[in-house]
Amino acid sequence: MITITLPDGSEKKYVAGISAMDIAKGISEGLARNVLAAKVNGNLQDALLPIMEDARVQLLTWNDQEGKATMWHSSAHLMAEAIELLYPGVKFGIGPDIENGFYYDIDFGDYSISDNEFPKIENKMLELARQKQVFTRREVSKQEALDYFTKKGDPYKIELINDLEDGRITFYESGNFTDLCRGPHLPDTGHIKAVKLLSIAGAYWRGDETRKQLTRIYGITFPKKQELTDYLALLEEAKKRDHRKLGKELELFAFSPRVGLGLPLWLPKGAELRGRLEDFLKLVQRKAGYEQVITPHIGNVNLYKTSGHFQKYGADSFRPISTPVEGEEYFLKPMNCPHHCEIYANKPHSYKDLPIRYAEFGTVYRYEQSGELHGLTRVRSFTQDDAHIFCTPDQVKDEFKSVMDIVMKIFNALDFKDFITQISLRDPLNPSKYIGSDENWEKAEQAIMEVAQERGLETVIAYGEAAFYGPKMDFMVRDALGRKWQLGTIQVDYNLPERFELEYTGSDNEKHRPVMIHRAPFGSMERFVAVLIEHCAGNFPIWLTPEQAIILPISEKYNDYAEKLLKLLKNSDIRAQIDWRSEKTGRKIRDAEMKKVPYMLIVGEKEEAEGLVSVRKHGDGDLGSMTTEAFIERISTEVREATSEL
Numbered sequence: 001m002i003t004i005t006l007p008d009g010s011e012k013k014y015v016a017g018i019s020a021m022d023i024a025k026g027i028s029e030g031l032a033r034n035v036l037a038a039k040v041n042g043n044l045q046d047a048l049l050p051i052m053e054d055a056r057v058q059l060l061t062w063n064d065q066e067g068k069a070t071m072w073h074s075s076a077h078l079m080a081e082a083i084e085l086l087y088p089g090v091k092f093g094i095g096p097d098i099e100n101g102f103y104y105d106i107d108f109g110d111y112s113i114s115d116n117e118f119p120k121i122e123n124k125m126l127e128l129a130r131q132k133q134v135f136t137r138r139e140v141s142k143q144e145a146l147d148y149f150t151k152k153g154d155p156y157k158i159e160l161i162n163d164l165e166d167g168r169i170t171f172y173e174s175g176n177f178t179d180l181c182r183g184p185h186l187p188d189t190g191h192i193k194a195v196k197l198l199s200i201a202g203a204y205w206r207g208d209e210t211r212k213q214l215t216r217i218y219g220i221t222f223p224k225k226q227e228l229t230d231y232l233a234l235l236e237e238a239k240k241r242d243h244r245k246l247g248k249e250l251e252l253f254a255f256s257p258r259v260g261l262g263l264p265l266w267l268p269k270g271a272e273l274r275g276r277l278e279d280f281l282k283l284v285q286r287k288a289g290y291e292q293v294i295t296p297h298i299g300n301v302n303l304y305k306t307s308g309h310f311q312k313y314g315a316d317s318f319r320p321i322s323t324p325v326e327g328e329e330y331f332l333k334p335m336n337c338p339h340h341c342e343i344y345a346n347k348p349h350s351y352k353d354l355p356i357r358y359a360e361f362g363t364v365y366r367y368e369q370s371g372e373l374h375g376l377t378r379v380r381s382f383t384q385d386d387a388h389i390f391c392t393p394d395q396v397k398d399e400f401k402s403v404m405d406i407v408m409k410i411f412n413a414l415d416f417k418d419f420i421t422q423i424s425l426r427d428p429l430n431p432s433k434y435i436g437s438d439e440n441w442e443k444a445e446q447a448i449m450e451v452a453q454e455r456g457l458e459t460v461i462a463y464g465e466a467a468f469y470g471p472k473m474d475f476m477v478r479d480a481l482g483r484k485w486q487l488g489t490i491q492v493d494y495n496l497p498e499r500f501e502l503e504y505t506g507s508d509n510e511k512h513r514p515v516m517i518h519r520a521p522f523g524s525m526e527r528f529v530a531v532l533i534e535h536c537a538g539n540f541p542i543w544l545t546p547e548q549a550i551i552l553p554i555s556e557k558y559n560d561y562a563e564k565l566l567k568l569l570k571n572s573d574i575r576a577q578i579d580w581r582s583e584k585t586g587r588k589i590r591d592a593e594m595k596k597v598p599y600m601l602i603v604g605e606k607e608e609a610e611g612l613v614s615v616r617k618h619g620d621g622d623l624g625s626m627t628t629e630a631f632i633e634r635i636s637t638e639v640r641e642a643t644s645e646l
């Protein structure tokens with residue numbers, strides 16, 4: 001007999017060899033129908049696998065991320081089975097689950113498949129799913145595994161098997177399809193009720209450009225048809241909110257091949273928006289005791305050798321800049337921290353000066369492959385809302401807390417209500433990856449964990465995800481469509497102060513090393529603006545939006561009145577423009593709606609004669625006529641209310 005402990009703490013005895021599925025059936029048939037996989041003593045495995053010893057068992061359904069992942073990974077097998085039936089002789093690379101769905105890398109030989117063929121594959125997948133094919137796990141020897149795929153003639157699987165250790169190789173069989181796989185998988189394919197193949201891309205075998213390009217097919221599956229319908233509607237909405245599309249329509253930013261790939265150009269409205277975000281953050285930071293600094297865009301190669309960035313990033317960065325002086329080399333700044341260390345070192349410090357907090361909207365440059373570039377979220381030049389705090393070891397925790405207050409304030413102000421934090425710690429199995437002493441690392445990791453706990457944050461701990469110079473906490477927000485975005489970061493660093501030999505005089509009159517905290521609540525202005533655009537679909541809060549009102553004269557006769565009005569608005573600190581074009585009013589309104597300008601002020605004969613404006617609100621329609629003073633009062637109140645808590 002073995003003892004099984006469920007997540008609610010209840011314990012029950014079973015005969016050894018029982019499966020998680022049997023346990024589910026003992027609870028209720030309904031639950032058993034929904035079980036997709038199980039976690040046994042923390043290991044994710046098939047729900048049908050026998051359990052041989054005392055164990056903690058968690059039953060996973062569609063409501064668990066790992067349940068979804070199991071469904072999607074199993075769907076990759078199902079897609080491969082369907083494709084093999086429809087296109088005999090194809091060869092398979094790898095087929096993992098991803099954040100939303102799955103893909104499989106496939107070698108179609110000379111055949112070039114198109115997405116017109118998706119419906120045929122989807123139908124075949126559904127037909128096979130209805131057969132409720134059971135996923136059967138089988139342990140095989142390395143030789144057996146090699147023999148199977150040699151006979152089948154699949155060079156990719158053979159290469160994968162050659163990298164595996166004998167005795168730890170498993171096959172999974174479902175219907176007529178056998179795959180090399182660690183699992184786990186669904187109990188059977190019958191759980192897959194809705195299928196959508198999403199796109200095709202080229203993918204080099206093992207990510208190596210010198211090797212063959214395979215065809216990657218992406219797809220997603222669901223246990224209910226309605227969920228697929230909802231997902232497709234979400235994708236449609238995401239397309240409408242794509243920051244690259246809105247960035248163009250709202251004239252916020254642009255890219256020019258002549259300037260260079262991945263180098264964003266901020267247009268006047270985008271610069272206005274970004275400037276307001278920067279002002280907001282500067283204000284919050286000033287209140288929290290930060291001082292602004294400014295540093296150059298390049299630095300001597302020795303600076304980055306001292307900091308260690310050269311050794312770490314040198315190979316992946318832009319090429320060095322040489323000067324007419326022999327042997328003098330500069331790098332585009334990949335990080336602001338080394339410059340800020342030198343600002344700290346500019347004069348001696350006493351413990352009474354600490355903490356010192358230097359903030360800079362510092363533009364940095366990192367080389368990204370052209371294929372990796374994406375709108376404002378992956379660029380080669382970006383501006384961090386950076387700051388570095390130098391403090392005593394005893395101050396780390398309080399500083400960390402105060403940074404978190406700033407992060408919360410920003411998320412609140414911009415309506416990111418839903419976020420999780422990830423704490424990234426060392427990989428305990430690979431200590432040589434990191435710079436710095438064990439003792440310092442432990443101190444830093446401890447401080448982060450304690451603060452997260454004290455604040456009651458929803459936290460994920462990721463071992464092995466820390467940067468080479470210190471542990472960190474990252475913030476991931478969920479946007480209006482439920483998508484996760486990584487934004488800001490707070491990072492404790494005991495190493496740079498060591499490398500730059502930074503010091504302060506303690507109360508004991510001895511020299512001590514300060515601790516450094518790196519932090520960037522937005523991450524970068526580029527990324528943050530991209531996420532903000534998609535979150536609010538381009539409808540920025542009134543205090544932030546680059547253009548709060550647009551005046552639409554119904555004909556040229558009223559241009560003088562429009563101009564007088566504009567002056568009044570500007571005097572009241574309202575950001576407005578006039579649509580001078582000789583278009584029909586209906587057209588001007590439609591264009592202003594598309595540009596998502598919050599207020600449209602239509603002026604004609606009646607308005608001019610009586611000192612009125614006819615007001616339309618974006619999305620809300622006609623608000624009727626009001627005096628110019630009443631409109632100014634209305635919008636000013638709105639801005640005041642929105643900013644009262646900032």
Ligand SMILES: [Zn+2]
Pocket residue numbers: 073074077172179180181182183184185
């Ligand atoms: Zn698998």
Ligand SMILES: [Zn+2]
Pocket residue numbers: 335336337388518519
């Ligand atoms: Zn830094």
